[in-house]
Structure formats: structure tokens, C-alpha cells
Amino acid sequence: MIKTILFDVDGVFLSEERYFDASALTVWELLHNKLYLGLPGDEFTPDPEEEVIRRVRRTVFAEDQVLDFIKSRGINSNWDMVFLAFSYQLIRLCEKLRPHKPEQVEAILQGPVDRAELNQLGEWARQYEPDFALDFAAFTADFAKSNVQKSELLLYLNELAKEHCQVETSQFSRNSQLWALCQETFQEWYLGDGRVASSIGRETQQPGKKGFLTDEIPIVEPAKIKEVLRELQEKGYTLGIGTGRPTIETHVPLAELGLLEHFDPQRVVTASHVLQAETAFPEKAPLAKPNPFCYVKGLLGLQQSDEQTLAYPLPIANGDEVLIVGDSLADLLAARAIGCRFAATLTGLSGQAARSKFEQEQADYILNDVSEILTIL
Structure with missing residues (x-):
């Protein structure tokens, strides 16, 4: 009984819709805000209109195919979803940059990745690969080659780094600085400027975010x-x-x-x-x-x-x-x-x-x- x-x-x-929106916006910011990678190709704003939010989510999660795949493999945390989606694009960017900066890219992939490392990669991208095209749909195809489930998905990023960049690393995990950066940036989006400090212990890095907490459905x-x-x-x-x-x-x-x-x-x-x-x-x-x-x-x-x-x-x-x-x-x-x-x-x-x-x-x-x-x- x-x-x-x-x-x-x-x-x-x-x-879950607003959580997924905030997840997509987090990946979008990490890719296009100059506080992070600052890749060209999309104009970043911390206060997007609803039309922009819808477009960003369709793009980042490939019409929700990426979300469906991640959840089907047992991942339930939006923080993990952000980390997976962003880290994959980061690995593909490093693949393009490695012929130009082999030793430097290898060092970044093998060491803790934080804002400074993202800034450096973004600078090299603008210099050497200004036409770098993000391929969000490739995420599902690449991960589908394996049978990994749950938290193993995060560790599988290390295998993809080896496959695409020929770099041995163990930096992609839930205990990494990059995961913490993804988590805190997500909190900025979801909570907004007024509430984020009580959650992550600091003010937002990028002011201007209203948050979704009072817009729950x-x-x-x-x-x-x-x-x-x-x-x-x-x-x-x-x-x-x-x-x-x-x-x-x-x-x-x-x-x-x-x-x-x-x-x-x-x-x-x-x-x-x-x-x-x-x-x-x-x-x-x-x-x-x-x-x-x-x-x-x-x-x-x-x-x-x-x-x-x-x-x-x-x-x-x-x-x-x-x-x-x-x-x-x-x-x-x-x-x-x-x-x-x-x-x-x-x-x-x-x-x-x-x-x-x-x-x-x-x-x-x-x-x-x-x-x-x-x-x-």
C-alpha cells in the first residue's frame, strides 16, 4: 500500500519549455557573446524578443532533436544539456583551429577551460576561421555512434575530442570548470539579474537578463x-x-x-x-x-x-x-x-x-x- x-x-x-529556452539561450551566449567565444554569425543580446528565443532554440537544439536524444539517453539536468551541447561545438571549433595552433589548442583541451580559454579560442577563430559554420544537427549523429547512457554522455566528450582533435583529455566531466561555467550562465538566464546572486554567489557576468522564473507555465x-x-x-x-x-x-x-x-x-x-x-x-x-x-x-x-x-x-x-x-x-x-x-x-x-x-x-x-x-x- x-x-x-x-x-x-x-x-x-x-x-519544461522555459527551461529548454534558457538552455538554448545559454549555449547561444557562450558561442556568440564576446565575454566567451564571441563567434560571428549571430548578434547576441541579453534581452531577446520572443521571436529570437524561438529561433535560437530551433537552431541550437536542431528542432529539438538534440533535446530528444539527450533525454532518451537518461539525462534530466538542464545544466548537463547545456554542457553537452556547448562542449560539442567547442570540440568541433578546436578541430578547425588545431592546424593553425596545434600546441596551443592541445594545451587548452587538456587543461581547465574557463572564460580566458574561451576568449583565446574565440580570438583565434575570428583570425583563422572567420567562416566557421556551427553544425548543431551533427551532435546527434556523433553521439549516436556510441551506446553511452546517463552521465557517461558527458565523459564521451573526451572520446570525441580524441576523435576530432587527436587530443587525449579528461577535462570534459561534471567536475570541470567548464561545466560550472555552463551551470552559472544558465542560472543567469533563468533567474535574471535580480535573483542570480543568491543562487551562484555573484552578480551576472552579462547584465540585462530578465529571467524566466516569473514566466512559468x-x-x-x-x-x-x-x-x-x-x-x-x-x-x-x-x-x-x-x-x-x-x-x-x-x-x-x-x-x-x-x-x-x-x-x-x-x-x-x-x-x-x-x-x-x-x-x-x-x-x-x-x-x-x-x-x-x-x-x-x-x-x-x-x-x-x-x-x-x-x-x-x-x-x-x-x-x-x-x-x-x-x-x-x-x-x-x-x-x-x-x-x-x-x-x-x-x-x-x-x-x-x-x-x-x-x-x-x-x-x-x-x-x-x-x-x-x-x-x-
Whole structure:
């Protein structure tokens, strides 16, 4: 009998569209803003019109084919998506620049990559390869040559660097300076100038970003979801959250929609908690989904230490008492690792098209949207 229900947020309560928009804009900025690579070919602005946002996303994610591929391989973090998409273009740029600056490009690929290195590569690109053409669709074809899944996708960038640039490196990983740069730049876009400092500990590098946090799109009408959550509480279920969003990006929109109050505060686990655990236990990283850490933490409660959470024996003995509700393969894999039940919602990026995938993976339940959860309890 189910006693605890742990929900994902994106693709369950809130649309992922603005997250994907911010991801595409982050890649766009890293490529075209002179604070970073500053490649010619597109005029960068920190305050793009909606028409520009739509164009950038179509271009950077190749009509969402890149997004579909990344999510199909078990990646659920927008930070990882940005890192993958940008790093791939960076490798292809280095491939073009290596004949002009062989030793220098090799040194950059083998050492930590931060703003200074991107500035240098951008300068060489403008000098030696002014007509360099970004090929965003090539991402899927290159990664499809391998069978790597989940966090291995990030490490596979090292193999692509060797293939395209003949350089042995281990710099492409979630613990790299480049990954942190991608993560912080994404936060600038999503939170905007007014909120970013509280998230990453500094003001935005590029002022002028409004942010998307107050422009969230609920998947189901908030009053309807609020009633569903209230009924679940009345029936005695303990409700929690396990999300790839940082804390501020979880609390603010859910509070504004009147939903946050229905969850046990000790069971609202976010990417901020995941990053904290990765910092304390780097040897355990990555802990983002599909790693079950955030859901195990939600099951045990925030009062449990990260050490206790990481040591908790899996699969759990009382798996039938826990239900995870999510929209992605990463959520399903996390539930499987825990040994609990899983309900898939068909409100993620792929929509109804995801049904066959969840049927193939034998999800316990498949819901058109989260409001149907009462029908399976």
C-alpha cells in the first residue's frame, strides 16, 4: 500500500519549455557573446524578443532533436544539456583551429577551460576561421555512434575530442570548470539579474537578463492540481518532491501557484541539495538523476545527513509503499534503483509519444497528466 508519493516538477507540474529556452539561450551566449567565444554569425543580446528565443532554440537544439536524444539517453539536468551541447561545438571549433595552433589548442583541451580559454579560442577563430559554420544537427549523429547512457554522455566528450582533435583529455566531466561555467550562465538566464546572486554567489557576468522564473507555465490548471494535492493529503499520503531544479526555482513558482504548502517541507529535495552532497562527497558524483539520491533524500527527509542518505541500502525493503511520479526515463531509472513504484506522466518534452517508451520500460502506471493520480490509488 502506497504511503509516500515523491513528485518530479518539470514535466509534471510545470512545463519544461522555459527551461529548454534558457538552455538554448545559454549555449547561444557562450558561442556568440564576446565575454566567451564571441563567434560571428549571430548578434547576441541579453534581452531577446520572443521571436529570437524561438529561433535560437530551433537552431541550437536542431528542432529539438538534440533535446530528444539527450533525454532518451537518461539525462534530466538542464545544466548537463547545456554542457553537452556547448562542449560539442567547442570540440568541433578546436578541430578547425588545431592546424593553425596545434600546441596551443592541445594545451587548452587538456587543461581547465574557463572564460580566458574561451576568449583565446574565440580570438583565434575570428583570425583563422572567420567562416566557421556551427553544425548543431551533427551532435546527434556523433553521439549516436556510441551506446553511452546517463552521465557517461558527458565523459564521451573526451572520446570525441580524441576523435576530432587527436587530443587525449579528461577535462570534459561534471567536475570541470567548464561545466560550472555552463551551470552559472544558465542560472543567469533563468533567474535574471535580480535573483542570480543568491543562487551562484555573484552578480551576472552579462547584465540585462530578465529571467524566466516569473514566466512559468503550469501544465494543468493550478486550482485543479491544488485540489488533487489537498485530497491526497486528506487521504493520509506523505507528499514530497525530487527535482533537478535548484531550491529557489522550486519554491518560488510552486508557492506562487499555491502548491508548495501541500508538500512536507522536509521532503522537498532540489538540485541545490544534490550539489551540496556532490561537494561533500565528490567521489560519489554525479548524484543528479537518474541517480536516485534526490528521491532517497525525499523519502528519508532533509533531517537525514547526506552520508546517511548515500549509505541507505537499495533497493528498499518496502518498495510498494513508495510511488515516484515523473515524466522522464531518468525518473523511471531512479525509481527502479530504489525498488519502488513509478507513474509516468505524458506531459514532458515528447508528450503522448512517450507512451510507447514507458510501456516498453514497463512503468507501473502511465498517466495523461498528474491530475489522474487519484485514479491509481
